[in-house]
Amino acid sequence: MIRARYVEISNIMWPRVQLKVGWGDLAFGLWSSLRKPDRDTVAQRVEARWSPEGEALTCFSVRSGFDLALQALAFPPGSEILFSALNIKGMIRIVEKQALVPVPVDLDIEKMAPRLDLIERAIGPNTKAIVIAHLFGTRLELDAVIDLAHRKGLVVFEDCAQAFDGKAYKGHPESDIAMFSFGPLKTATALGGAILRVRDAALRSRMRAIQDTYPVQPSGAYAKRVLKFMGLKIVLLPPVFGLLFRLCHMMGKDYEDPVSDAVRNVASLGSSRKIRKRMPAAMLAVLERRLIRWREGSLDGFARMGDSLRRKLGDSVVLPASANRIHNYWVFPILTDDPMRLIRALRSAGFDGANLPRSKTVSAPPERPELEPDTAKDALDHLVVLPCYPGMSEAELERQARIVREVARPHRPPQPALAAE
Structure with missing residues (x-):
């Protein structure tokens, strides 16, 4: 009871x-939407800051980058992609939309990591890649997993969306693609955006060529996003959030839907058209500011x-x-x-x-x-x-x-x- x-x-x-973003960052985002810095120049600076070796690629979101990589890899239809068994719906949907087959690898609860013996059991003749997610802000030990995957000829995606820690970790040195998110709820949020470290130069070049055909999100759309999150930053103050909860409770409504839908996801989980975009200049400028000031x-x-x-x-x-x-x-x-x-x-x-x-x-x-x-x-x-x-x-x-x-x-x-x- x-x-x-x-x-x-x-x-x-x-x-x-x-929302791990300051008022100064939000004001800078609005200002950048108005002054419109040169997009390609800022993107080059962000990528060089992330990877002086030239291995970085900025993307609209982790889902956008993952979708982009799968396009560039061009696996045959029916190819299998192994996943840490717990993931977000959008990542799984991307695999299915490209006529590929997501295959789970169950987890060890103590580490929330896919078990090595279960990875080996899941690998079949059609397996082409594995996506390993660092969950809840932890960092997994990946040496044995990556060694097994590479011995089996698999491409290793490292999903670091929940594991950002500044310069302390840019991905395992042997993973093929390490994906970091700067979406609305992430640690150094730019209210969107992602950086992928892609080790193979030829693959990175193909990804960049595909992405260059995408439209750039309009600066006005990003300005509206900044304004919305200014409001949400106020809403998520404990006294204000408590008032919202009490009002919804009095009206017999669940406050979960309006708040969660507002703060999550740069793009909806729907059509590929909504994630096949490039970051606007203002979002890139905010991301650069967050990285510089980290x-x-x-x-x-x-x-x-x-x-x-x-x-x-x-x-x-x-x-x-x-x-x-x-x-x-x-x-x-x-x-x-x-x-x-x-x-x-x-x-x-x-x-x-x-x-x-x-x-x-x-x-x-x-x-x-x-x-x-x-x-x-x-x-x-x-x-x-x-x-x-x-x-x-x-x-x-x-x-x-x-x-x-x-x-x-x-x-x-x-x-x-x-x-x-």
Whole structure:
């Protein structure tokens, strides 16, 4: 039974995530939309800053870059692309739209990493590539995975959308394509954009040639995006967010849809036309500003807050990805037996607990049912993301942890079966 003190709606609401962008960056984005710097010049500077070796390519989003790479690689229809079993819907849809087959590799919950033996089992005669995602702000150890993939002749995509840490990590030196996102909720957001590090010069050249045929997003569209996020930055202040929650509650509506739809995704998950664009000059200028002004150690505060909440929770819940050596807590996920019960208790107390509505597990192809990612599916069904970031006091972290300890019970997904010898 949820204790009575959690039933009354709180006056404030701590959002599950922050918009990690300052007012100065937003004002600079508007100014850049008006002055319209030379797009190609700024793109060249951003790429050179990211990779002095000349391996970088700026793209409209990670999904745009992934779609671009698959076009340039030109795998035969029916080719299989292995995925870390938990991903976002848009990445899977891109593979399917190019007549390719997404194939899941189930996860080890302690690291949220695809297991090596399961990768080997999933590789078949039509397998051409593998997409490995660093999830929740962790960084995976990839030496063994990349060695196996390259021995089998696979292209290795490293999805670093949730793992940005400035100069500290630009991707594993042996991955073929490392993809970093600067979308609305990302660590150094430019409200859109991505940088891909593509090791093979010929592939990078083909990708650039294809992208050069894309239209540039109009500067006016980016200016509207900046204005919208100025409004959202106000909405996501805890007192304002709490008022929105209370109003939606009084009207019998779920506040989740209008807020989530507003802050997520540069382009919709729909047609390829919506992601086959080039970054506008203003977005590139904001991205350059964010990279120039990034200070190493900027995520130390997030790591300290995450470690603190982790200690306060103890063994009351399961913490996925907790075994990784590097964890910056881009989000703070937990696994519990009854997620909606905990979410209701948290929201009533002013903490925006939530699941991951844009994420999904990759389903096994019908002819390969033994690859169904039961562990990842079970984890997603029992996952709750907790607010945890600088600006929350230790007292608020403790209050949140107390609710979790009193309401939740730990849930541990079944381990993937060992691959047959």
